[in-house]
Structures are given as C-alpha cells and as structure tokens.
Amino acid sequence: xxxxxxxxxxxxxxxxxxxxxxxxxxxxxxxxxxxxxxxxxxxxxxxxxxxxxxxxxxxxxxxxxxxxxxxxxxxxxxxxxxxxxxxxxxxxxxxxxxxxxxxxxxxxxxxxxxxxxxxxxxxxxxxxxxxxxxxxxxxxxxxxxxxxxxxxxxxxxxxxxxxxxxxxxxxxxxxxxxxxxxxxxxxxxxxxxxxxxxxxxxxxxxxxxxxxxxxxxxxxxxxxxxxxxxxxxxxxxxxxxxxxxxxxxxxxxxxxxxxxxxxxxxxxxxxxxxxxxxxxxxxxxxxxxxxxxxxxxxxxxxxxxxxxxxxxxxxxxxxxxxxxxxxxxxxxxxxxxxxxxxxxxxxxxxxxxxxxxxxxxxxxxxxxxxxxxxxxxxxxxxxxxxxxxxxxxxxxxxxxxxxxxxxxxxxxxxxxxxxxxxxxxxxxxxxxxxxxxxxxxxxxxxxxxxxxxxxxxxxxxxxxxxxxxxxxxxxxxxxxxxxxxxxxxxxxxxxxxxxxxxxxxxxxxxxxxxxxxxxxxxxxxxxxxxxxxxxxxxxxxxxxxxxxxxx
Numbered sequence: 001x002x003x004x005x006x007x008x009x010x011x012x013x014x015x016x017x018x019x020x021x022x023x024x025x026x027x028x029x030x031x032x033x034x035x036x037x038x039x040x041x042x043x044x045x046x047x048x049x050x051x052x053x054x055x056x057x058x059x060x061x062x063x064x065x066x067x068x069x070x071x072x073x074x075x076x077x078x079x080x081x082x083x084x085x086x087x088x089x090x091x092x093x094x095x096x097x098x099x100x101x102x103x104x105x106x107x108x109x110x111x112x113x114x115x116x117x118x119x120x121x122x123x124x125x126x127x128x129x130x131x132x133x134x135x136x137x138x139x140x141x142x143x144x145x146x147x148x149x150x151x152x153x154x155x156x157x158x159x160x161x162x163x164x165x166x167x168x169x170x171x172x173x174x175x176x177x178x179x180x181x182x183x184x185x186x187x188x189x190x191x192x193x194x195x196x197x198x199x200x201x202x203x204x205x206x207x208x209x210x211x212x213x214x215x216x217x218x219x220x221x222x223x224x225x226x227x228x229x230x231x232x233x234x235x236x237x238x239x240x241x242x243x244x245x246x247x248x249x250x251x252x253x254x255x256x257x258x259x260x261x262x263x264x265x266x267x268x269x270x271x272x273x274x275x276x277x278x279x280x281x282x283x284x285x286x287x288x289x290x291x292x293x294x295x296x297x298x299x300x301x302x303x304x305x306x307x308x309x310x311x312x313x314x315x316x317x318x319x320x321x322x323x324x325x326x327x328x329x330x331x332x333x334x335x336x337x338x339x340x341x342x343x344x345x346x347x348x349x350x351x352x353x354x355x356x357x358x359x360x361x362x363x364x365x366x367x368x369x370x371x372x373x374x375x376x377x378x379x380x381x382x383x384x385x386x387x388x389x390x391x392x393x394x395x396x397x398x399x400x401x402x403x404x405x406x407x408x409x410x411x412x413x414x415x416x417x418x419x420x421x422x423x424x425x426x427x428x429x430x431x432x433x434x435x436x437x438x439x440x441x442x443x444x445x446x447x448x449x450x451x452x453x454x455x456x457x458x459x460x461x462x463x464x465x466x467x468x469x470x471x472x473x474x475x476x477x478x479x480x481x482x483x484x485x486x487x488x489x490x491x492x493x494x495x496x497x498x499x500x501x502x503x504x505x506x507x508x509x510x511x512x513x514x515x516x517x518x519x520x521x522x523x524x525x526x527x528x529x530x531x532x533x534x535x536x537x538x539x540x541x542x543x544x545x546x547x548x549x550x551x
Contacts, residue, residue: 030081030082031079031080031081031082031093031096031097031100032050032051032079032080032081032082032088032093033050033051033077033078033079033080034048034049034050034051034056034077034078034079034080034088035048035049035075035076035077035078036048036049036072036073036074036075036076036077036078037049037055037074037075038074039060039070039073039074040060041060044059044060044061045057045058045059045060046058046059046060046062046063048078048080048088050080050082050088056080056086056087056088057086057088058080058088058089058090062089062090062091063078063090078090078093079093079094079097080092080093081093081095081096094132095132095133095134096167098132098133099133099134099167099169100167102133102169103162103164103167103169104164106159106162106164106169108162111158111159112158112159113156113157113158113159113176114128114130114135114156114157114158114159114171115130115154115155115156115157116128116129116130116131116135116154116155116157117129117152117153117154117155118137118144118150118151118152118153118155119134119151120151121150121151124136124138124139125137125138125139125140125141125142126139126142126144126150126151128155128157128171133169135157135159135169135170135171136168136169136170136171137155137157137170137171137172137173138170138172140174141157141160141170141171141172141173141174141175142155142173142174143173143174143177144173155173156173156176157171157172157173157175157176158171158172158173158175158176159171160172160175180216181256183216183217184216184217184256187214187215187216187217188217188248188251188258191214191247191248191258192248192250192251195247195248196247197245197246197247197265198214198215198245198246198247199243199244199245199246200212200213200214200215200219200243200244200245200246200260201213201241201242201243201244202238202239202240202241202242202243202244203218203240204240205234205235205238205239205240206234207223207233208222208223209221209222209223209225209226209234210226210234210238212244212246212260214246214248214258214260217258218258219246219248219257219258219259219260220257220258220259220260221234221244221246221260221261221262222259225249225259225260225261225262225263225264226238226262226263227262227263227302227304228263228266228268228269228270228302228303228343229302229303229304230304230343236288236289244262244265245262245265245266246260246261246262246265247260247261247264247265248260249261249264263302266302267302268302269301269302269303270340270343273338273340276301276303277299277303277335277338277345278335278338279335279336279337279338280334280335281334281335282332282333282334282335282352283299283332283333283335283347284330284331284332285297285298285299285305285330285331285332285333285347286298286328286329286330286331287325287326287327287328287329287330287331288304288327288328289327290321290322290325290326290327291321292309292320292321293308293309294306294307294308294309294311294312294321295307295309295312295321295325297331297333297347299345303345304345305333305335305345305346305347306344306345306346306347307321307333307346307347307348307349308346309321311336311346311347311348311349311350311351312324312325312349312350313349313350313353314350314353314355314356314388316390317375317376331349332349332352333347333348333349333352334347334348334349334351334352335347336348336351355428356387356388356389357389357425357428359387359388360386360387360388360389360423360430361423361425363387364386364387364420364423365420365423366420366421366422366423367419367420367421368419368420369417369418369419369420369437370386370387370417370418370419370420371386371415371416371417371418372384372385372386372391372415372416372418372432373385373413373414373415373416374410374411374412374413374414374415374416375390375412376412377406377407377410377411377412378406379407380394380395380406381393381394381395381397381398381405381406382398382406382410384416384418384432386418386430386432389428389430390430391418391420391429391430391431391432392429392430392431392432393406393410393416393418393432393433393434394431397421397431397432397433397434397435397436398410398434398435399434399435399438400435400438400440400441400474401474402474402476416434417434417437418432418433418434418436418437419432419433419434419436419437420432421433421436440507440510441472441473441474441475442475442505442506442507442510442511442512443507443508443510444507445471445472445475445505445507445512446505446506446507447507449502449505450502450505451502451503451504451505452501452502452522453501453502454499454500454501454502454519454522455471455477455499455500455501455502455514456471456497456498456499457469457470457471457477457497457498457500457514458470458495458496458497458498459492459493459494459495459496459497459498460476460494461494462489462492462494464481465480465481466478466479466480466481466483466484466489467479467484467489467492467498469498469500469514471512471514475512476512477502477512477513477514478511478512478513478514479498479500479513479514479515479516480513480515482517483500483503483513483514483515483516483517483518484516484517485516485517485520486516486517486520487516498514498516499516499519500514500515500516500518500519501514501515501516501518501519501522502514503515503518
C-alpha cells in the first residue's frame with residue numbers, strides 16, 4: 001500500500017473536542033497591533049505596547065533575520081498574536097494572518113488536500129504546519145498510532161471544516177486513507193476477477209523481488225515470479241522505471257499486500273518447447289551468469305540453458321569458465337539435452353568448435369615419434385599434451401623396467417619424446433609409449449630363444465588365470481593355469497623356481513608364454529627318442545635282414 005500503518009482511536013468525542021479547540025482559538029489567538037518601546041539585546045527581550053496601557057514582552061529572536069540582524073526598530077508598529085498569560089508572538093501572528101487570508105479565499109465547493117508536518121501534539125489532536133499555516137487535525141481523524149511519535153512526521157490530509165468566524169481549519173488524514181483503502185479494494189477486486197495482464201511500472205528493486213505500481217497501488221513481484229527460468233536476480237533483468245506486464249495472484253487484506261506475477265502474464269515456453277527448440281539445434285545465447293562449474297546462458301523466449309564447464313572447450317584443463325567467456329556476451333551453442341520434466345536445457349560450445357582429434361590425425365599416425373609436455377600425473381600414468389590433444393602414457397609404457405612408473409620418472413611440465421602406439425578417433429583417445437623408443441629386451445631374447453627351448457624362471461605373481469615368472473631381467477613370461485600341470489596354482493609360491501618350455505614368443509608384442517605340461521611331454525619324447533637310438537645301435541645286420549634271408 002502507499003500509506004503507513006495506522007491505529008484508530010475512536011474513544012474521544014470529536015464534536016466536543018472540536019468545540020473546545022474553537023473556544024481556545026477565540027480566547028488565545030487574538031491578533032493585536034503593538035508598538036516597539038524597547039529593545040533589550042542584553043536580555044534578548046523586546047517590550048511591546050499592546051494598547052490599553054499594557055506592555056508585553058516578545059522574544060528578541062522573533063524579530064531577527066537568519067544573520068541575527070534586527071527587522072524592526074523602536075517605535076515601529078508590528079502585529080503580534082496574543083498567546084495568553086501575557087505571552088505574545090510576532091511569528092505566530094504572521095502565520096495567523098496568512099491563515100486568515102487562506103480562510104478568506106477558501107472555496108467550499110473545492111476539495112483541498114494538504115501535505116505538511118506535524119509540529120505539535122495536544123490532548124485533542126495535532127497541529128499540522130503547511131508553508132507556515134497551522135491546521136488542526138483531531139486525533140480521531142489522524143489515523144496516527146499513539147505508540148508512534150507523531151511530531152515531525154510528514155502527512156497528507158483533507159480539509160474537512162473551515163470556520164471563517166473562528167479562524168480555524170480542521171483536516172482529516174483518516175478521510176484520505178479510507179478513500180485510498182476503498183480505491184485499493186476496488187482495484188484489487190478488478191485485478192483478481194479478470195486475471196488479465198496489466199501494465200505496471202517498477203518502482204523499487206530489492207534482493208527478494210520488485211515493487212510494481214499498477215495504478216494508485218503497489219504490488220510485490222517475488223523473485224520466483226519473474227521468469228519461467230526459475231528464481232532470478234531482478235536487478236539483472238530490470239531497472240526502476242521499466243514497464244512490465246503483470247497478473248494479480250492474491251491479496252492479503254489483513255496485511256494489505258498485493259502479490260503479482262510477471263511470468264504468469266507471459267506464455268510459458270515449456271508448454272510448447274518442441275516447437276521452439278530441439279536437440280542438435282544451433283542457437284545464439286547470451287552469457288548471463290558464470291560459476292566455477294559452468295555457465296548459464298539466456299536463449300531468449302524466457303528460456304535459460306546450462307553450459308557445463310566440460311562443454312566449453314575440447315581442452316580438458318579448463319580451470320574456470322571466466323577464462324573463456326564474459327557476462328553479457330553472445331555465443332553460438334548447440335542444444336545437447338532437453339529435460340521437459342525438470343524444465344532444464346543443456347548446451348555445448350565445444351561441439352561447434354573444430355575437434356582436436358581431427359587436426360591431430362591429419363598430421364600424425366600410429367608409429368610416429370613426437371615430443372610432448374606432461375600436463376598431469378596419475379596413479380596409472382601420465383597425460384602428455386602433443387599439439388592440440390592429450391595422450392595417455394601408461395605406466396607400463398614408461399620403461400622396460402617394470403619397477404619404473406610415471407610418478408617415479410616424470411613430473412609435470414617435463415618435455416618427453418614418445419611414440420604414438422594407438423589412435424582411437426571415435427573415443428578421442430591417443431596412447432603413447434616411451435619404452436617403444438628403447439630396444440626391447442624380449443626382442444633380443446627372442447633372437448636366441450625359440451619355441452621349444454627349455455627355460456627356468458622365478459615366480460613373480462599369481463593370478464586366477466596363471467602364473468607370471470621372470471626369465472631374465474625385465475623379461476617376464478606367463479604360464480597359464482592349464483599349462484602348469486602337473487603343478488597346481490594353489491601350491492605355487494612367489495620366489496619358487498619353475499622349469500618349462502617356451503610355447504609362444506613374439507618380440508614385436510613383447511609376449512612370452514611357457515608351458516610346464518609341454519616340458520613333461522617333451523622330456524618324455526626326448527627320453528623315448530634316446531631309448532630308440534640306443535636300441536638301433538645294438539642291432540646287427542643279420543637282425544635287420546634276418547627274415548629276408550630266411551625267406
């Protein structure tokens with residue numbers, strides 16, 4: 001509402017109080033013409049001859065200007081107001097003269113609304129001063145609470161009675177307030193009944209909403225009722241003085257609070273979202289809010305979308321979106337998700353940018369040796385930036401020495417030479433190797449050891465599928481569970497020595513497999529061959545051709 005809270009006290013008799021006021025006016029407010037007979041600046045007193053052989057004292061400051069200079073001299077004639085009990089006032093006389101002029105020119109048929117300041121308070125009511133004129137406002141017509149200090153308060157009031165004979169003017173604040181209440185009730189009734197959008201003017205913006213003037217009354221648009229996007233900061237979208245369409249939601253008669261909505265006065269874009277936008281569409285959006293985790297962008301049509309930090313750039317090391325974007329700038333984005341139920345939109349900026357993998361594959365291929373910079377180190381390896389992409393240098397590709405890993409051999413910002421060993425364009429991944437640039441111990445081993453060679457190794461590790469053994473430094477082999485026979489996995493311990501036969505060896509893939517089962521068969525076969533050879537050596541020529549000679 002546009003009026004202050006008030007408290008009504010109807011216990012006093014207005015008619016009797018007004019009559020008492022008029023009686024006091026007759027006895028105390030007489031205008032007199034007097035002559036200055038003495039000015040005593042030492043005692044700050046001016047002695048005035050008011051006729052009838054009577055003198056009265058006037059305070060010196062009443063006839064001084066702002067600089068302290070005297071406005072009159074001895075023997076000057078001035079008008080004063082008889083204040084009673086031997087007191088007179090020159091300034092009050094001026095006000096009385098002005099009031100008499102106002103009363104003489106007052107038109108009964110015209111309505112007068114005054115705006116002044118409460119300067120005095122008495123049992124009957126208040127004195128309201130307007131441009132030097134003093135009007136009386138009875139307590140019952142004031143709508144001022146006795147609990148609140150009224151003196152000094154600015155008020156508006158309606159002139160309700162002018163008595164030209166007694167020189168008094170009575171004003172009523174109650175009349176204006178009740179008119180305002182009636183007009184407010186009428187406006188609210190129309191707003192709530194029609195539920196039609198009306199144009200309002202923003203008067204004040206706060207952190208919790210906006211006060212909007214809808215014609216002789218104000219209503220509150222809560223920040224949750226501003227946009228279909230959800231709760232927003234009103235100061236980011238509006239300024240005081242802006243005109244907006246609003247709809248009345250409800251009215252609290254007790255508190256006299258009118259609740260308004262801007263969003264309900266405008267179409268809901270989510271009601272027909274499919275006709276407005278679709279996944280895959282490229283749209284122009286305005287950056288409205290930047291957070292560490294992403295950016296909110298305005299798509300127009302009262303729609304807002306979220307641009308996650310991971311969708312800003314193909315560079316995976318985006319520290320903060322503000323390094324790439326600024327508020328109130330326009331950007332092109334691609335719609336990647338529409339959640340109708342949650343009323344959420346997600347967009348991507350990087351989808352409209354050239355893919356780093358395309359640029360990388362056009363300049364590089366598997367087998368190329370390149371130089372990169374270590375960007376981060378993890379438990380499983382290091383990421384190395386090569387050109388516009390980051391490739392993974394896995395721990396097992398650091399060195400042929402399996403005791404070495406990324407944390408022990410590298411640090412961030414190191415420059416390393418690596419070999420490209422795999423490119424997965426669809427997944428956007430590149431695998432790198434540092435050990436591929438060094439001679440392979442397995443390849444050297446394969447030159448002196450072939451399939452069928454008997455080897456001895458020390459157990460390094462056990463898995464469900466078999467046992468790993470160390471044949472030489474940096475050369476390991478796998479014995480699958482089915483190739484362990486007659487040994488059993490559960491009986492094997494780390495550090496145990498095992499003999500077997502090389503069943504597979506490939507220097508290019510650095511893989512060696514050993515079989516204990518095949519060793520047993522091979523040793524049996526070799527023993528049988530040896531036995532057969534010894535038997536052959538003991539046979540004679542007659543043994544070999546005896547049957548033929550017999551024939």
